[in-house]
Amino acid sequence: MNYVLKTEKLTKHYGGVHALNDADFFLEPGEHVAVVGDNGAGKSTFVRNITGVEQPTDGRIEFYGEEVSFSSPLDAREAGIETVYQNLALADHLDVPANIFLGRENCIDRIKIPGTPLSIPLGPLSWMRAGAMQSHAEELLARTGVKIPDLSESLAGMSGGQRQCVAIARAAGWGQKLIILDEPTAALGIQETTRVEDIVRGLKQSGIPVIIISHNLRQVFNLVDRIWVFRQGRIVGNRKTSETEPNEIVSMITGLDQGVHENASYI
């Protein structure tokens, strides 16, 4: 089977701390999966290692069938993995198109010397194509179903949900191969959470694979096809959402018998 992402025995040690041990993980094409687990279970370490923020101590990562080792987040991004961090990595004082193109501006970066094959690179003085970026941003937001009343307004004046939507739309616009969402709705109200979830469902329809890290089991059951459970630095198992129920996931997360935590407040 061809996997989007596959890890074998992925391991990360920080000195004596074994943050992640022998993680075997896979993601099928177009699949949406959730990574769940208690604090310190290793989910963040796992994500940091597959997105190039950190380099694994041991094990291998395959991305679309090829073994990869990302030395930086930029590397991973160039390979097509887009991550929406909890801090969103947005520049609050810039407007929506500027944020969508942040670090990847559409620029005139060379001036041709007429009559010669030579050209002068402009470097930092590369001239941005504002019109092209504006229309591309509009098209992208329309495609992902993100509604922003005034694109020219800076993000500082927008709600948490709108900002999250911009960050996801940016990821969707660039990462057609894999999108990783880190706690996408942790800081949002009910209405805004719904809006963000709708956008994630839209990604499912476009066939873009997604990994969501979430604490919210109800959301996980609503959104994804498969749930991966981490506990104490190990993957303790994965379940298809259609074949499991919250209680089972909770007992996998906690390692305790089913039923003990029926009323766990985070279901």
Add this chain to the structure above:
Amino acid sequence: MPDTHTSSRFAMALANYFKKDWSGALLAVVILAVAIELVTDGKPFFHPSNLMTILNNSAALGVIAGGMTLVILTAGIDLSVGSVMGMTAALVGYVASYWGFPPLLAILFGLTLGLSIGLIHGTLVARFGMPAFIVTLAGLSIWRGTGHLTTGAQASPKLDGVFDYFGRYNPLTPLRNGYKEGTLPDFLMPLGEWVDANWIEYFRTFQMSLVIFLLFFVVLGLIVKHTKLGRYIYAIGSNEQGSRQAGIDVRRYKVLAYVICSMTAAFAALMFLGRAPYAKSDYGQMWELDAIAAVVIGGTSLFGGRGSILGTFLGVILLKLISNGLTLAQLNTFWQMVVLGMIILLAVGIDIVRQSATPRKIKQVLLAVAAASLLFASIHPVSQFVSAQISLFEHNSVSSLVSQGVNLAPTQAKRVLDPEAMVGVQSIVSATWMAGVSLLVMTIAGFAALARPGRQTSVAMMGVTVLAGVVLTLGGWPGVPVLALGAVALLGSLYTDTLFEQARQH
């Protein structure tokens, strides 16, 4: 009231205007310019030659403030620009005169110096993670000291005329001379004649300083708005970690900001040499503070990410207008420093309120403007009154010490007034005590009113402002135009709620 449609459009336009970072600075420039126009006799303030003189005088500081804007936008600061400017000026003058460097080579040397210093600052800040404040504070000391050491803190001989092209050279001179000598091509003759005819009236003060100043800000404005460099500087100031995650080479662009800033300081040194008779290492003292003040008054946030080049331009003009205006209002330089500091506080206060605009806060700011204008308007009589009172008090207490047989140093004994000085002080007190006390009370009341913003407060403040105007006019003191500014602010505070309501409906 006008009909709702027009007034709500007015409200919207007003709201949009105040969204601009430079809105406060523009407002202040316009108000101050009008106020100066009102108080000056004779040659009108808005005369082109006067405006050009203001631009010429702002040019060197303006260029530095432009570079400073980039650094502050990245949430950094550069305290060393004054010292870099001074050292560059001194060294360029030194090598051009004593080492016999041809002027162009000396100029190139100066710019290279700026570039190297910027690289050092930028590297320490961006790569070694040292706080910009500390690095450039050290720079302030190091570069000033180096400038003094290398040139012996002595003035250079008179500089080559080439330097005039950065400053006092009038680019219209060839046109005028050509006309006078009849060497102009025919099609330029009418233009030459026109320039010559209006030389004294208009073109005498047209200098390279202002040409470079305006050109520099146009280019810098375009760079900041349309290039990657500008975009990344804003992004880094907004969210440095996020910018790194978005793939921006944060270090490189931060270093670039410091390099540009130091290079503008070096370039400003050349511009200064273009107007100065000789080079000396004490040029540019305290310029870093003026440059930062201009940037901040122009609406750029010290926390980075927010601001504009246009704002800085207006901030520089505002600084020069303030010192101009206060000179016209016959305040001495020490008072100018005090007033400048207060205006900085006011500008930043307004900016903070603009960020979290609620009707109550806006009314408070408008009331603060009114109270501050009361304070500025009353400075003259109040300071005379207070200082005369203090002299009397000191006279009495020192006299009693002397009568107790305490030995005093000559400087301390000076506190005792001779009979003639006593008469002078007493006459000042008798002439100013009524106005001084009443204006002081009114000013304190004005600031106390900030606690209770509202319609009645605004109306009461309006009454106080009018009363203060009457007192000032009767005493023959300047300051009434400043009160007009307060009156405008008070009118605004009466309509704040209405405007807010209308803006909300849209």
